[in-house]
Every structure is written in structure tokens, then in C-alpha cells.
Amino acid sequence: MMVLHIAGRELRSLFLSPLAWAVLAVMLLIHAYLFLSQIEQYLVIQPQLALIEGAPGVTEVVVSPLFGSAAVVLLLVVPLLTMRLISEERRSGTLSLLLSAPVSMWEIVIGKYLGIVAFLFILPAMLGLMSLSLLAGGSLDFGLLAAGLLGLALMLAAFAAVGLFMSTLTIYPTVAAVSTFGVLLLLWIIDWAGGTTGEDGSGSALAYFSMMHHFQVLLRGVFDTADIAWFLLFIVTFLVLSILRLEADRLP
Amino acid sequence: MNSDLLIQVENLSRYYGSRAAVDDISFELRRGEVLGFLGPNGAGKSTTMQVISGNLAPSEGRVVINGIDILEQPRQAKAALGFLPEQPPLYRELTVDEYLRYCAGLNRIPRSRISQAMESAREHCGLADVGARLIGNLSKGYQQRVGIAQAIIHSPDVVILDEPTVGLDPIQIREIRHLIRTLGEQHSVILSTHILPEVQATCDRVQIISQGRLVLSDTIEGLERRMQGSSLTAAFRQQVEPADLTDLPGVMEVEMLPDRRLQLHHVVDQNPAEALVERSVAQGWGLYELVPERMSLEDVFVDITCADRLQEGEP
Numbered sequence: 001m002m003v004l005h006i007a008g009r010e011l012r013s014l015f016l017s018p019l020a021w022a023v024l025a026v027m028l029l030i031h032a033y034l035f036l037s038q039i040e041q042y043l044v045i046q047p048q049l050a051l052i053e054g055a056p057g058v059t060e061v062v063v064s065p066l067f068g069s070a071a072v073v074l075l076l077v078v079p080l081l082t083m084r085l086i087s088e089e090r091r092s093g094t095l096s097l098l099l100s101a102p103v104s105m106w107e108i109v110i111g112k113y114l115g116i117v118a119f120l121f122i123l124p125a126m127l128g129l130m131s132l133s134l135l136a137g138g139s140l141d142f143g144l145l146a147a148g149l150l151g152l153a154l155m156l157a158a159f160a161a162v163g164l165f166m167s168t169l170t171i172y173p174t175v176a177a178v179s180t181f182g183v184l185l186l187l188w189i190i191d192w193a194g195g196t197t198g199e200d201g202s203g204s205a206l207a208y209f210s211m212m213h214h215f216q217v218l219l220r221g222v223f224d225t226a227d228i229a230w231f232l233l234f235i236v237t238f239l240v241l242s243i244l245r246l247e248a249d250r251l252p
Numbered sequence: 253m254n255s256d257l258l259i260q261v262e263n264l265s266r267y268y269g270s271r272a273a274v275d276d277i278s279f280e281l282r283r284g285e286v287l288g289f290l291g292p293n294g295a296g297k298s299t300t301m302q303v304i305s306g307n308l309a310p311s312e313g314r315v316v317i318n319g320i321d322i323l324e325q326p327r328q329a330k331a332a333l334g335f336l337p338e339q340p341p342l343y344r345e346l347t348v349d350e351y352l353r354y355c356a357g358l359n360r361i362p363r364s365r366i367s368q369a370m371e372s373a374r375e376h377c378g379l380a381d382v383g384a385r386l387i388g389n390l391s392k393g394y395q396q397r398v399g400i401a402q403a404i405i406h407s408p409d410v411v412i413l414d415e416p417t418v419g420l421d422p423i424q425i426r427e428i429r430h431l432i433r434t435l436g437e438q439h440s441v442i443l444s445t446h447i448l449p450e451v452q453a454t455c456d457r458v459q460i461i462s463q464g465r466l467v468l469s470d471t472i473e474g475l476e477r478r479m480q481g482s483s484l485t486a487a488f489r490q491q492v493e494p495a496d497l498t499d500l501p502g503v504m505e506v507e508m509l510p511d512r513r514l515q516l517h518h519v520v521d522q523n524p525a526e527a528l529v530e531r532s533v534a535q536g537w538g539l540y541e542l543v544p545e546r547m548s549l550e551d552v553f554v555d556i557t558c559a560d561r562l563q564e565g566e567p
Contacts, residue, residue: 097341252311
């Protein structure tokens with residue numbers, strides 16, 4: 001109840017800032033372009049695909065690459081949205097409103113987190129709608145689409161958790177944004193190190209930490225509880241770190 | 253447990269690293285009292301307020317709000333507490349009504365009573381006609397009032413205001429002081445400030461804090477007694493020599509000031525003002541100004557802190 005109250009305020013404030021609208025508009029524009037270029041490509045190779053037995057369908061050729069590139073674009077954008085979560089409250093002194101209210105720290109953190117996640121989920125929702133428009137000219141693999149959307153949503157939630165934590169560390173939103181971006185990018189590319197990746201992208205400890213690795217499994221349509229659990233654990237870890245960080249502020 | 257005892261602070265200390273911002277403070281506050289917390293900047297006022305409001309945890313000691321320890325049961329204790337920090341915690345992008353509604357919810361006011369609580373908070377703080385305006389567009393005085401409205405929306409037993417009149421113009425200051433006075437009727441108020449007249453205008457009791465320690469805890473009357481100085485300044489139309497006044501009862505020393513003014517230092521309990529006026533009339537000196545020298549807060553402050561140190565020096 002209190003969590004939703006805080007989340008609602010967060011979401012409201014996001015929409016009252018031009019940043020949120022700008023981000024949504026730009027994202028929509030870029031993804032629409034990517035979407036169209038994927039369709040274009042599909043139309044070019046369609047005659048050849050028709051000749052192959054068990055060729056990839058429109059979902060695999062258009063939707064999965066679209067989600068893949070969306071993840072990279074969002075890697076750049078999410079830090080800009082999460083950077084102000086706590087740092088701005090700290091800077092403008094509004095954090096003390098929450099701290100002196102009869103609300104516990106986990107409610108504050110989870111509330112803020114749900115607020116930003118609710119906003120971020122608008123993006124996969126729009127991408128989902130975009131993909132559904134393909135139904136006008138053909139059929140879709142709904143399982144693959146759902147797995148892709150789930151992967152995108154989990155990844156956004158993981159991005160937001162990192163962003164939230166980074167925002168508790170500093171009063172400067174830009175510092176929070178840069179460090180969030182740094183951490184996310186590192187987690188993205190961590191398995192590029194010296195050919196440690198096996199043929200299927202697994203098999204090394206570094207690959208296990210790579211967010212891209214777990215995301216791409218889902219993007220291929222493989223629903224593995226290990227990957228889902230990885231994302232959930234990742235999110236919980238950063239939320240707990242955020243709570244501990246804010247608690248530590250009060251202690252002498 | 254006395255139910256009228258709303259705040260008990262016991263041996264409270266708070267360190268930043270090895271520096272003690274607040275050092276072993278104890279005090280109590282009863283229902284219906286307005287307590288002024290005086291001290292120069294950096295004396296530990298804000299830290300004390302933040303500890304009492306639960307924004308900071310104490311290094312040592314205990315804070316009990318309405319019989320509930322704020323560390324053991326923070327949620328229950330904070331429900332009885334309204335806090336306005338030095339910088340009002342306002343979301344500039346919200347309207348006054350949206351903001352107050354949010355605060356009402358944060359303080360767990362049941363949905364059915366939120367409108368009523370908002371109404372009364374707005375009325376109390378003179379915000380009736382700015383409800384639909386953006387907080388960021390309001391003047392500093394109004395923003396301060398919104399801050400106070402936020403602190404009293406759940407009609408808490410204790411209201412803590414940290415320097416509520418800083419940066420306001422004189423009219424706004426008067427209004428806020430009046431508001432604090434009205435609050436004191438129903439709530440207990442702790443008011444931190446470094447402005448003496450503010451305390452005199454609004455508080456029942458005053459505490460002076462210096463370098464993290466409580467150096468004085470007294471009623472307003474007690475403070476005013478302390479502030480009575482021991483000198484008078486008199487201005488005459490005629491030239492009067494210091495020697496003419498030295499024999500007045502209680503006068504210890506007379507000093508010559510420019511413009512035919514004289515300063516009389518006297519024994520604290522023996523004010524020679526009456527005798528001086530009588531003599532002036534009798535001699536036709538033309539006394540036209542008689543000002544008792546009052547000690548400023550700084551003087552009282554220096555006085556107290558010095559006395560403190562002397563006592564410590566001499567066991």
C-alpha cells in the first residue's frame with residue numbers, strides 16, 4: 001500500500017518532467033526505424049527463405065533482432081532515467097520527508113523502484129504492440145515473442161536496480177548516470193574477455209555474469225528458469241544494497 | 253508513564269567521525285509546550301532535530317516519542333511526529349494539493365479522512381487559495397508554509413521545526429510566528445533558531461546549545477531575567493558631568509559618551525532609573541532619553557558559556 005503510494009508519486013513526477021516524454025518519443029522513433037529496416041530486410045530475403053525447409057519465420061527475423069537492438073539502446077537511456085531517483089531527493093532535501101514519515105526503508109526503496117520500473121515497462125509494451133502489427137500481414141510465433149518481451153522486461157528491471165543503487169551513492173545525478181552506464185556496459189561485455197566464451201556462449205564464469213548472455217537465451221525463445229532466477233537475484237541484490245546504503249546514512 | 257510527556261531525550265550523543273556534533277543532551281517536552289532551541293550556527297541544533305525526527309540515528313542515548321523509543325519502533329514513533337527540516341522537503345513539480353495528498357498518504361491517514369486533513373492543514377497554514385498552484389512557482393514564504401502544512405497534516409503530537417523563518421521577509425516571519433503560536437495550543441512544538449526575538453515571541457521554554465552541549469534550559473521569563481543588563485544610557489539637553497551622578501543609589505561607575513550622553517553602570521538588583529529621573533527633574537537637566545542596556549543573545553551566550561567553563565575549571 002505504502003509502496004504503491006510512493007511508486008505512484010515517482011511515476012507521476014517522471015511524467016511531469018519533460019525528460020520522460022522526450023525519452024519515450026525518441027525511443028519510439030528509433031525503434032520504429034529499426035523495426036522498419038528489419039521488415040525491409042525480411043522482404044529482401046523472403047524469396048530465398050521460402051526455398052529453405054524450416055526457415056526462420058518473421059518473428060525470428062524481425063522481432064528478435066529488434067529486441068536485441070532495443071536492449072543496447074536502453075542500456076544508454078536507462079541511466080538517464082534512474083539517475084535522479086535518490087540523488088535528487090537527497091539533494092533537494094525531500095528524502096527527509098520520507099525518512100521522517102512512518103515508512104520503513106524497504107518501502108521507500110521498493111516504492112521508488114516500482115515507480116521507475118512501471119515507467120520503463122512502457123517501452124517493451126510499445127515494442128510488443130509494434131510486433132503485433134505484423135499480424136496484419138502474416139502470423140507470429142507468440143512463444144518467441146513472449147520470451148523476448150519477458151527478457152526485455154527482466155533486463156530493464158535489472159538496469160533499473162543498478163541505476164537505483166548508483167543513485168543512492170551520490171548527490172550528483174550525472175555521476176549516478178555515468179556510473180550506472182559503466183556498470184551496465186561492463187556487465188554487458190564482460191564475456192568478451194579473451195575468447196572465454198564457449199560455442200553456445202556458456203561455459204565460463206565471466207559469461208555467467210554477462211547480462212547479454214542471459215538475455216540472448218531468452219531472445220532465442222528458450223525459457224530457462226536459471227536465466228529468470230539470475231535476473232531476479234540480480235535485481236534483489238541491488239535493491240538490498242540500496243536499502244543497506246540508505247540505512248547506513250542514518251547510522252553514526 | 254506520564255502521558256503528557258511527549259518527548260524524552262536521554263543522554264543523546266551523535267558523532268560525525270570523532271567529532272561530537274551533539275554531546276550528552278537530555279531534555280523533556282510536555283504537551284502544549286513550545287520549546288525554543290537556540291544556538292549559533294553549527295552548535296548542533298540541526299543534528300539534534302534530525303536525531304529526534306529519526307533522520308539520523310543517535311550514537312548514544314535514547315529518544316522516546318510519546319512513550320515509544322524511536323529506534324525500537326520507528327514507525328509508531330514517527331507517526332506521532334511532524335518534521336520540517338531546514339530545507340523544506342518539497343517536490344517542486346507537484347501542486348500544493350498533490351503534495352499534501354502525498355504527504356497525507358505517507359503518514360498513513362485513511363483515505364476517507366485525507367480530504368479533511370488536507371483542508372485543515374491548508375486552513376491552518378493560510379494555503380486555502382494556492383491549492384492548485386505548482387509548489388515551484390510559489391514564493392519562499394508560501395513554500396515554507398507548505399513545509400509546515402506537511403509537518404502538521406497528520407496532526408502529530410510533536411511538531412519539529414528547524415529554522416522555519418530563515419529567508420522570509422518580516423511580514424512572513426510574523427505570520428509564521430503566529431502560526432507556530434497557534435500550533436503550540438494543540439501540539440508540542442520544538443523550534444530551532446538562532447534568532448532570539450523569535451524565541452521570545454513564540455516559546456514557553458528555551459534551551460541554549462553550544463558546541464553540542466546544552467548550556468541553559470530555562471523558561472522565557474528566566475531568560476529575560478538573565479538578559480537584564482546592568483547599565484543605563486541617559487541623554488540630557490544640558491551638559492551633565494559624570495560626577496553629578498556617581499552618588500545615586502546603586503551606581504558603580506559613570507561613563508561619558510558623545511552627544512551629552514552618559515552611561516551608568518549599576519548593581520544588578522538596584523536600578524537607579526527612578527532616582528536619576530527625579531534628580532534630572534529637580535536640577536532641570538532636560539533628560540529626554542533613558543535606555544536600559546539589554547544584553548543581546550550573544551552576551552547571554554558568552555556569559556553562560558564562560559560561566560560554564562569557569563565552573564569546569566574550578567572543581
